[in-house]
Amino acid sequence: MGNKKNQDYPFIKETIKQRPMDKRKVLEKLGVAAACGIVFGLSAVFIIMICMPGILDKYEQRIKKKETVQITPSIQPSGDSSLQQETASVDKSTEEIDAANNEDIQEESTVSHLQNIYEMVRKIAREPQKALVRVAGITGDSDLLDDSLLTFGDEGGIVFIKNKDGFYIVTTSERLQEIEKFRITFSNGKSAEGELCGADSRTNLVVIRVPVENTDEDTWENIPAVPLSSEDNQEQTQPVIAIGSPAGDMNALIYGSITSISGKLNIADEEYSLITTDMAGSQKGGGVLLNMNGRMTGIIISNDNQENTVLRAVSVAEIKCLLEILSNGEPICYTGIRGTTISKMQSEQLNIPQGIFVDRVEQGSPAMNAGIQSGDILYKMGDQRVLTMDEYSRVLQNKKPGERMEVTLYRKSPAEEYVDVELNILIKEK
Known part of the structure; x- marks a missing residue:
């Protein structure tokens, strides 16, 4: 049964023979392959020859770029950083030195400017300060200890008139208005007796005269009278000088400026303009204001409401009439x-x-x-x-x-x- 199949299909027994190799065709294919390889190789060489310069340039630039980037840290990484820090530190130090020098220059300039101002103030006030005096009232009683006349009060005043009759002194005091005789101590240390000319209880102004015969030659020759300002031309921010006892201490000198001229001193039958300054004063203070020409422009008045306040003064230009009345002993x-x-x-x-x-x-x-x-x-x-x-x-x-x-x-x-x-x-x- 198994062989029957083979017998029915006898062609299956035929053997398939391999075709013989054609050497010629093989050689032709090898030749074609070789030719293609040569062509491709030449083409590659040609392309490389054309593109190689650009590639080499780019490569060299990359190499150089890398070198540029890598050289700095590779040579002395820590040293260069230190150098930069030192350079920055030097630059900062230089800036600080320059800034310090500029500040020193500005400070020196400011100090020099202030010194010049204060020197000018002292120079302006030097002559008027010679006219400052101390005023004490004299009673008729004798001191049992030294048998001398008793004195009371120690007010500051200033000589504002000097003529053939003697020195005329103005002061502000409530206590001295009823006194007839005074002990006047001049800026040269010499003393002389003075007499009351007139007093105004509204303003507390007191005018005293020291007769020329009561003074010695040195006092008469060396004690001046402070000139009075003839114009009422005060303005805000105008510089002024306070002398006398503006803060309570005798023979003081303060420099400041006018802050207001709108204030008023209303008294019976009169209204005076007030000069307000930025200088600190005292209830016990007194003295006068000087302008930058060394003329008396105001008489300082005390403030009864406050212990410490700014200096305020009555305008001399407006109070001249009253000073004249008091100096002549005329009634008010x-x-x-x-x-x-x-x-x-x-x-x-x-x-x-x-x-x-x-x-x-x-x-x-x-x-x-x-x-x-x-x-x-x-x-x-x-x-x-x-x-x-x-x-x-x-x-x-x-x-x-x-x-x-x-x-x-x-x-x-x-x-x-x-x-x-x-x-x-x-x-x-x-």
Whole structure:
């Protein structure tokens, strides 16, 4: 059965013979392969020859770049860092030295500038300081220990007039107003006896005269009088010098500037401008203000409300009239009106007449007895029109105590209209 299949398909017994190798074709294929290899090789060589320079350049640049990057750390990594730090440190030190030098130069310049200013201040104040004096009141009692006249008070003052009659000294003191005799100690250490010329209880100003016969030759020749400023031209930030005892200590010297000129000192029958400065003062202080020409421009007044405050002074240009009255021993005429000037601008803005607005009337004063009231606006004295407190004071001080003076003023009626009122005042002595 198994052989039957083979017998049915006899062709299966045929043997498949391998085709004989054709050497020629093999050689041809080898030749073609070799030719292709040669062509490809030549092409590669050709391409390499063309591209190699550019590749070599790029390679050289990469090599150089790497060298540039790697050389610095590879040669002396720590040393170079130190060098940079040293260089930075040197640069910083140089900058600090330059900055320090600049600061030193600026500081030296500032110090030099301040020294020049203070030297100038001392130079300006040198001559006026010679006019400073000390004032003590003399009583008539004798001291049992040394049999000398008793003195009290130790106020600072300054010589503001020097003429053939002697030295005239102004001081501010409430205690010395009732004293008749004084012991004056001049800046050269010499002393002389002085006498009261006049005192004003409203401002506490006291004027004392030292007769020429009471002084020696050295004092008369070497003690000057401080010149008075003739113009009321103070301005803010204007430099001023304080001498005397502005902070309480004698013979002090302070330099500062004016901060305000708008303040007012309202007293009976007068209104003075106040000069406010940036210099510290004291309730016990006194003295005067000098301008940069060495002239007395203000008399320092104390502040009763504060123990320590800034220095304030009454303008000398405005108080000259009062100083003249006190120096001549003339009486001060008094009515007791405390008022303020109504300016033209205030008159227009408030719709009220120009004149002197009466703030208040002192108790028991001639003005109160005459019927003047707070709120009245005074604008005429006799036939003379007066619109400011300065004008009112000048007219009043030309009168004499015991005289009668007619005044005209505006007063509001119940209908809120201003009507004229005429009153008669009996002038008294303050």
